[in-house]
Amino acid sequence: MATAPKKRTRIQVENEASIVASALDVFVEFGYSGATVDRIAAAAGMSKANVLYYFGRKEDIYIAVLERTLTEWLDPLQSLDVDGDPQRELANYIRAKLRMSRHASHASRLFANEILRGAPIFKSYLENELRTLVDAKCAVITEWIKQGKLVPIKPVHLLFLIWSSTQHYADFAPQVQALHDGDEGTLYKEAEEFLVTVILRGLQP
Amino acid sequence: MATAPKKRTRIQVENEASIVASALDVFVEFGYSGATVDRIAAAAGMSKANVLYYFGRKEDIYIAVLERTLTEWLDPLQSLDVDGDPQRELANYIRAKLRMSRHASHASRLFANEILRGAPIFKSYLENELRTLVDAKCAVITEWIKQGKLVPIKPVHLLFLIWSSTQHYADFAPQVQALHDGDEGTLYKEAEEFLVTVILRGLQP
DNA sequence: GTCTATACAATGATAGAC
DNA sequence: GTCTATCATTGTATAGAC
Numbered sequence: 001m002a003t004a005p006k007k008r009t010r011i012q013v014e015n016e017a018s019i020v021a022s023a024l025d026v027f028v029e030f031g032y033s034g035a036t037v038d039r040i041a042a043a044a045g046m047s048k049a050n051v052l053y054y055f056g057r058k059e060d061i062y063i064a065v066l067e068r069t070l071t072e073w074l075d076p077l078q079s080l081d082v083d084g085d086p087q088r089e090l091a092n093y094i095r096a097k098l099r100m101s102r103h104a105s106h107a108s109r110l111f112a113n114e115i116l117r118g119a120p121i122f123k124s125y126l127e128n129e130l131r132t133l134v135d136a137k138c139a140v141i142t143e144w145i146k147q148g149k150l151v152p153i154k155p156v157h158l159l160f161l162i163w164s165s166t167q168h169y170a171d172f173a174p175q176v177q178a179l180h181d182g183d184e185g186t187l188y189k190e191a192e193e194f195l196v197t198v199i200l201r202g203l204q205p
Numbered sequence: 206m207a208t209a210p211k212k213r214t215r216i217q218v219e220n221e222a223s224i225v226a227s228a229l230d231v232f233v234e235f236g237y238s239g240a241t242v243d244r245i246a247a248a249a250g251m252s253k254a255n256v257l258y259y260f261g262r263k264e265d266i267y268i269a270v271l272e273r274t275l276t277e278w279l280d281p282l283q284s285l286d287v288d289g290d291p292q293r294e295l296a297n298y299i300r301a302k303l304r305m306s307r308h309a310s311h312a313s314r315l316f317a318n319e320i321l322r323g324a325p326i327f328k329s330y331l332e333n334e335l336r337t338l339v340d341a342k343c344a345v346i347t348e349w350i351k352q353g354k355l356v357p358i359k360p361v362h363l364l365f366l367i368w369s370s371t372q373h374y375a376d377f378a379p380q381v382q383a384l385h386d387g388d389e390g391t392l393y394k395e396a397e398e399f400l401v402t403v404i405l406r407g408l409q410p
Numbered sequence: 411g412t413c414t415a416t417a418c419a420a421t422g423a424t425a426g427a428c
Numbered sequence: 429g430t431c432t433a434t435c436a437t438t439g440t441a442t443a444g445a446c
Contacts, residue, residue, distance in 0.1 A: 011429080031322065034238030036421065048422095049431055058422065109321060112376075116318055117236065119379040126383035134384050151406070156384055157399040161370050164377070168369035171317075174324040178331035179339050179361055194362040201356070202407030214411070241438065253439095255413055263439065 016054050016064075018044045023065050028109045032062060032117060066114065066121055069107045073100070077133060077159070082140040086149045090162075090203070091196050097166035098195070102188050105170035112171045134159060151205050158203070165195055221259050223249045225273055228266050233314045237267060237322060271319065271326055274312045278305070282338060282364070287345040291354045295367075295408070296401045302371035303400070307393050310375035317376045339364060356410045363408070370400055 008016075022043035026035045037058050041051040055061045076096035080089055101108055114122050134156065141155035169176055169191055180187055213221075227248035231240045242263050246256040260266045281301035285294055306313055319327045339361065346360035374381055374396055385392055 009429090015429095029323070031236045031238055031318075033236055034322075037423090038421075047431070050429085052423075053430070056423085112317070113236075113321055115377050115380050116314060116321070118234070119383075123379065123383070126380050130380075131384060151402070153399050153403065154395050157396055158403075159384075160373055160377075160381065160396075161400070161403065164369040164373035165366050168365055172320050172365075172369070174328065175320050175331050175335075176365065178324075178328070179336060179364075190359050191362055191365075194358050195366070197356070198358065198363075198366065198404065198407035200407075201409070202403035202405075204406070216412075220412095242440090243438075252414075254415075257440075258411095258413065261440085 012054070015046070019046070019051055019054060019061060020064050020068055023061050024069060024106055024110065027062060027065055027113070028106045031113055037061075063121055065110070069110055070125070073104065073107050073111075075133070076100070077137055080137050080140055082143055086144040087200050087204075091200060094162055094166060094195050094199065095192055097162060098169070098188060098192050101166050101170040102184070105173065108167050108170035112167070148205055150203050153203070161199065165199075217259070220251070220255075221269075224251070224256055224259060224266060225269050228270050229274060229311055229315065232267060232270055233311045233318070236318055242266075268326055270315070274315055275330070278309065278312050278316075280338070281305070282342055285342050285345055287348055291349040292405050292409075296405060299367055299371060299400050299404065300397055302367060303374065303393060303397050306371050306375040307389070310378065313372050313375035317372070353410055355408050358408070366404065370404075
């Protein structure tokens, strides 16, 4: 029998949630090492000592932030359906990823930071859960190619292309802004039309 | 008359070069805040105090690393030629960027880190030199579109697509490795064929 | 000119008082 | 459950040895 979960008081639940929410902003803005416990505490409106009462180490806060953000991220890749029309399925996936870049840019940047660091915490997730999901969806794409609905390519590179091109607008936002005139709405509208057009045309047999 | 450059001794030149070279590795591995002067000094085989004799502050080391790496980076975008064949010019650019991802991955990751931080040091470069170069090359792509050689798109998004998709292999290497079987040579050979094929087909009118 | 020794404020972390 | 020492480490400044 598994260990019963520790009972947590209402204050515990609230304070831990507040710390994790504030820590996301701080980790994204300053990076892992630049995010001090003091800054996280200030953002959460608590004392540094009190934060360290709830999470023994800074790394534990970081792990909690990664886990919470990952469950919120929920890659729309999961819904890629082998029975759907490839062009339509992929267009929907690109649009969903672009929406996440825009509205969950903190999550995107947090993951980018973690992977740039060498993915010390994320590594096992990449090699297990994500790997399983990616293998399954690559099989879907391979099936579409067999049916002659897509040009023959190695599926995993298509996923890399969609991930990188959509997340670029979140992760490299300062560069994108320096090189693009117009507001955020226009930028993402243009990006959506461009990426859907070019990638789908490029895959058409 | 401009100020004459300070005369620098042989030891100065050697030690500064050694510090900057070692610091690149440390900044890439640990990020800006995680890179301690002690670690940089150890990597350069010097004492922390001695490193701080040559560079007064950690930020000055970082700026020197960024500047040196930027001159080594020399974006091959510069050679995009309006009189050349668009398909051939763009294919060459994609291949050149992929080669840099592979062989100058430290530079790629250093810039990615800097932009993720909000580009505090790089901002003026992005808004001036890079902006000028990008505007000029967007004009080239616009001209190709006018000549009916490319499908009509907003040029800057094409640059974002090429940058993000090629640099992904350097910046997200741990993720790429977790999801790809096969050695580095195979990976980059596949990526080159995939990206050139899909992007050029997607742009064909 | 080159390098070391030392000091100081800020940080992550621990132990323990209340 | 909250907060106060306390400690080793970090970035940084300065004095001075050679």
